Amino acid sequence: MSHLAYVGVLAFILVGTAWLEVFLRTRVYTRWRRLVCTVAPVVVIFSVWDLYAIASGHWTFDDARTTGIVFPGGLPLDEVLFFLVVPIASILTLEAVRSVKRWEIGDEPAGSVVDGVRGGDL
Amino acid sequence: MTYTALAVIAVVAVVVFDLLVMRTRLLRRRAFWIAYAIVAFFQLVTNGVLTGLRIVRYDGAAIVGSSTPSDGVPPFMGDGRIAFAPVEDLAFGFALVVLTLVLWVWLGRRGVERTPYAGPPRFEYPGRADDPRS
Numbered sequence: 001m002s003h004l005a006y007v008g009v010l011a012f013i014l015v016g017t018a019w020l021e022v023f024l025r026t027r028v029y030t031r032w033r034r035l036v037c038t039v040a041p042v043v044v045i046f047s048v049w050d051l052y053a054i055a056s057g058h059w060t061f062d063d064a065r066t067t068g069i070v071f072p073g074g075l076p077l078d079e080v081l082f083f084l085v086v087p088i089a090s091i092l093t094l095e096a097v098r099s100v101k102r103w104e105i106g107d108e109p110a111g112s113v114v115d116g117v118r119g120g121d122l
Numbered sequence: 123m124t125y126t127a128l129a130v131i132a133v134v135a136v137v138v139f140d141l142l143v144m145r146t147r148l149l150r151r152r153a154f155w156i157a158y159a160i161v162a163f164f165q166l167v168t169n170g171v172l173t174g175l176r177i178v179r180y181d182g183a184a185i186v187g188s189s190t191p192s193d194g195v196p197p198f199m200g201d202g203r204i205a206f207a208p209v210e211d212l213a214f215g216f217a218l219v220v221l222t223l224v225l226w227v228w229l230g231r232r233g234v235e236r237t238p239y240a241g242p243p244r245f246e247y248p249g250r251a252d253d254p255r256s
Binding site for chain 2: 006009030031034053086
């Protein structure tokens with residue numbers, strides 16, 4: 001079971017944010033194509049950073065508490081999943097704030113007033 | 123390059139990316155900073171687990187603080203650490219979140235599943251504004 005320690009943390013993040021999609025209607029998973037297009041480059045860029053850090057010895061992982069599935073370059077699957085899960089949770093959080101506060105986030109059509117509310121700008 | 127240097131570069135890079143390259147200007151929006159505050163809190167918690175349990179270990183040569191000890195828990199606070207994690211992780215997390223949200227907003231602005239917008243919530247709560255759509 002201890003091999004699931006790292007991915008257990010990731011599961012906690014996924015489960016802990018999933019309710020936002022249902023109860024705050026964040027509609028992030030609904031817009032899954034946009035989600036994929038957003039997260040894919042993030043996973044690539046941060047995996048490259050991770051590979052450099054691993055090669056440079058910046059950090060190491062406990063083999064006993066990661067899945068043991070490792071990509072070439074010593075990159076654990078757990079880390080790649082981290083770069084997938086944290087962005088999803090971040091988007092859910094931003095859309096949750098929009099849902100509750102009705103503040104603009106910047107993807108509204110130019111000059112539009114969403115929900116009759118402006119004032120997203122500080 | 124050290125983790126410290128890379129973390130600083132990453133923060134500068136995502137700020138430039140948001141304000142000047144993509145012009146999404148998320149960093150000027152209230153919605154972003156409220157969302158980031160929530161995400162940062164949970165980042166401290168989950169990262170604290172990963173670093174405090176030494177699932178991820180750091181080399182002192184790459185960070186402001188000392189190496190993760192081989193025989194015990196790293197300091198909760200101090201020696202370049204916040205909630206067990208190196209301060210560099212906060213910058214790493216900030217860059218990860220900003221890059222993600224800039225891309226999300228930019229795609230929406232370009233018309234990639236701009237809608238359906240989020241909301242309204244399924245429940246009523248005190249002080250909720252009337253929904254003009256309903």
